[in-house]
Amino acid sequence: MLKIGDIEMKNQVVLAPMAGVCNPAFRLIAKEFGTGLVCAEMVSDKAILNGNKRTHEMLFVDEREKPLSLQIFGGDRESLVAAAKVVDQDTNADIIDINMGCPAPKINKSDAGAKWLLDPNKINEMVAAVVANVSKPVTVKMRIGWDSDHIFVVDNVKAVADAGGKAVSVHGRTRQQLYTGQADWSYIKQAKEAVSIPVIGNGDVVTPEDAKRMLDTTGCDGVMIGRGALGNPWMLYRTIEFLKTGQLLSEPTAEEKIRIAILHMDRLINLKGEHVAVREMRKHLSWYLKGIKGSAKIKDSIMEEVKRDEMVQILHNFLEGLPQGELSSPGNELEEVEQVCSI
Numbered sequence: 505m506l507k508i509g510d511i512e513m514k515n516q517v518v519l520a521p522m523a524g525v526c527n528p529a530f531r532l533i534a535k536e537f538g539t540g541l542v543c544a545e546m547v548s549d550k551a552i553l554n555g556n557k558r559t560h561e562m563l564f565v566d567e568r569e570k571p572l573s574l575q576i577f578g579g580d581r582e583s584l585v586a587a588a589k590v591v592d593q594d595t596n597a598d599i600i601d602i603n604m605g606c607p608a609p610k611i612n613k614s615d616a617g618a619k620w621l622l623d624p625n626k627i628n629e630m631v632a633a634v635v636a637n638v639s640k641p642v643t644v645k646m647r648i649g650w651d652s653d654h655i656f657v658v659d660n661v662k663a664v665a666d667a668g669g670k671a672v673s674v675h676g677r678t679r680q681q682l683y684t685g686q687a688d689w690s691y692i693k694q695a696k697e698a699v700s701i702p703v704i705g706n707g708d709v710v711t712p713e714d715a716k717r718m719l720d721t722t723g724c725d726g727v728m729i730g731r732g733a734l735g736n737p738w739m740l741y742r743t744i745e746f747l748k749t750g751q752l753l754s755e756p757t758a759e760e761k762i763r764i765a766i767l768h769m770d771r772l773i774n775l776k777g778e779h780v781a782v783r784e785m786r787k788h789l790s791w792y793l794k795g796i797k798g799s800a801k802i803k804d805s806i807m808e809e810v811k812r813d814e815m816v817q818i819l820h821n822f823l824e825g826l827p828q829g830e831l832s833s834p835g836n837e838l839e840e841v842e843q844v845c846s847i
């Protein structure tokens with residue numbers, strides 16, 4: 505089981521933090537699909553300290569999302585500690601996570617994200633300073649290293665553990681790799697063997713079988729899923745069920761995908777208003793529709809749509825035009841979904 509500090513997750517499946525994706529609308533869906541721990545998108549320490557309205561919204565945590573991990577990033581110890589204190593005292597988050605994996609040049613230029621990976625001593629001092637100033641458990645999410653010549657993952661996870669960090673997530677790629685190549689899970693195994701705090705493995709888990717293979721081959725305590733869950737929160741509950749029972753549930757029907765996509769859009773509208781939400785939803789809809797035969801022909805109209813009701817109409821018209829077989833496949837997955845999730 506996955507336990508971080510005193511917080512026990514109900515399973516080992518973790519939704520990865522994803523900027524532009526992991527807001528309360530999607531996190532809640534992931535939670536309703538059974539996910540043990542959901543992570544919020546990263547928030548800048550400076551933005552937290554400046555306290556603008558948008559950042560304040562990013563710190564909002566719905567009671568139903570708990571346990572939830574809220575991730576902050578920054579390159580300066582003082583401001584990271586100060587931002588962590590705000591998250592500790594003023595938010596409903598359960599865990600404070602520090603980003604040490606972001607490869608964006610703009611972020612690395614200010615010594616934040618993956619830049620930390622070059623110096624285990626700095627990591628140790630910074631994590632210790634955050635831990636000393638907050639009461640919530642502190643965790644770190646990192647890549648294995650900066651580039652193939654600077655892979656300090658073992659020293660870095662030890663630095664986190666020695667500083668009082670309560671868990672570490674390891675994405676099996678270097679900063680230089682960005683998202684290319686394949687995540688190297690052997691480093692996740694090395695990390696797990698180096699520390700006694702929980703290690704959450706991450707990188708290229710796109711099927712329930714991948715998740716089991718990662719747990720079995722690395723010995724990690726939890727499995728973090730990012731891109732595999734985009735437009736596909738079923739991946740999360742199918743993984744949970746597969747790990748629990750060994751049973752591989754069938755994929756959702758087109759009808760089910762569209763039902764959840766509309767629920768996602770409506771929650772996003774509640775959160776951000778129709779103007780922003782419908783535009784933001786375009787990318788999600790293209791993910792939800794992936795793999796549904798014939799969906800390419802509505803992609804253009806979705807990309808241009810600005811109104812919720814018209815978007816729903818496009819989706820319903822598309823569904824009506826689908827042959828019966830596309831609506832319900834042989835497995836009774838609608839029933840399976842209802843059993844597993846509460847929506």
Ligand SMILES: Cc1cc2nc3c(=O)[nH]c(=O)nc-3n(C[C@H](O)[C@H](O)[C@H](O)COP(=O)(O)O)c2cc1C
Pocket residue numbers: 520521522523524525544545546575603604605606645675706707708709728729730731732
């Ligand atoms: C759209 C997107 C946004 C991301 N944003 C964050 C983020 O805010 N914080 C973070 O630590 N990682 C972020 N990541 C990295 C993921 O958390 C994860 O480490 C990476 O996608 C590898 O896992 P995967 O193969 O399961 O996708 C992001 C990834 C994607 C695709």
